[in-house]
Amino acid sequence: MRDPWGLNERLFAWYYPKLVALSENAGQREVRRELVSHASGRTLEVGAGSGLNVPHYPAAVTELVLSEPSSHMRKRLRAALADDPPPVTDWRVEPAGAEQLPFADQSFDTAVLTFVLCSVSDPARSIAELCRVLRPGGRLLFCEHVHAGEGTLLGRVQDLVELPHRYLAAGCHPNRRTERLLDASGLEVTELEHGRMPRSIPTVRPTIAGLARRAQEQAA
Ligand SMILES: C[S@@+](CC[C@H](N)C(=O)[O-])C[C@H]1O[C@@H](n2cnc3c(N)ncnc32)[C@H](O)[C@@H]1O
Numbered sequence: 001m002r003d004p005w006g007l008n009e010r011l012f013a014w015y016y017p018k019l020v021a022l023s024e025n026a027g028q029r030e031v032r033r034e035l036v037s038h039a040s041g042r043t044l045e046v047g048a049g050s051g052l053n054v055p056h057y058p059a060a061v062t063e064l065v066l067s068e069p070s071s072h073m074r075k076r077l078r079a080a081l082a083d084d085p086p087p088v089t090d091w092r093v094e095p096a097g098a099e100q101l102p103f104a105d106q107s108f109d110t111a112v113l114t115f116v117l118c119s120v121s122d123p124a125r126s127i128a129e130l131c132r133v134l135r136p137g138g139r140l141l142f143c144e145h146v147h148a149g150e151g152t153l154l155g156r157v158q159d160l161v162e163l164p165h166r167y168l169a170a171g172c173h174p175n176r177r178t179e180r181l182l183d184a185s186g187l188e189v190t191e192l193e194h195g196r197m198p199r200s201i202p203t204v205r206p207t208i209a210g211l212a213r214r215a216q217e218q219a220a
Pocket residue numbers: 016020046047048049050051052053068069070073096097098099113114115116119120121171172
């Protein structure tokens with residue numbers, strides 16, 4: 001959800017790095033480091049935001065493509081990369097959104113998504129696009145904040161505040177049933193851990209993190 005002037009997107013690009021720093025300093029940075037340590041080969045990060053995963057990419061990554069559709073967020077990303085370039089020789093920034101990735105079928109070994117499926121307009125299509133660009137056997141590394149569960153008080157609150165939340169956080173739904181979406185996708189979830197984002201507002205606290213693999217035999 002973007003207002004006609006893009007004010008909420010601009011506001012989000014300004015406050016997100018400041019707000020998320022509280023969680024990063026309280027342990028979320030370690031979650032990112034562990035997750036991203038599984039990346040290798042040609043790697044695509046979608047919705048790279050202000051670049052919080054970038055310092056953690058391991059030497060096994062041969063090329064890094066950082067896609068970020070928001071021009072305001074891309075400005076933050078480029079500033080962060082100018083100060084602290086990725087530890088990968090071959091890298092670039094692309095303005096693509098997850099729903100329509102301008103990359104060839106089966107062209108990446110790894111895809112990375114952290115706190116992005118909450119914000120895309122069509123999460124099922126976004127996962128299908130990631131599946132398309134991953135090579136057979138390629139892996140998606142994900143960490144997302146999610147719905148707290150049917151029948152829970154927090155889950156009800158997340159559903160109730162969805163609309164204002166989407167406006168204030170530039171399209172972020174606090175209540176996505178992301179585990180269900182991954183299970184229904186063409187990817188096989190091989191590792192999944194439920195967690196809590198430390199020092200975050202309650203509506204974005206429940207998380208899932210893990211790995212999903214594109215099947216070897218899947219048709220392109
Ligand atoms: C909550 S931020 C997370 C940023 C970063 N991935 C992180 O872990 O800090 C959500 C990001 O998703 C981006 N985004 C919004 N819509 C998107 C879309 N359709 N495709 C890809 N990224 C999108 C936003 O611009 C923003 O950078």
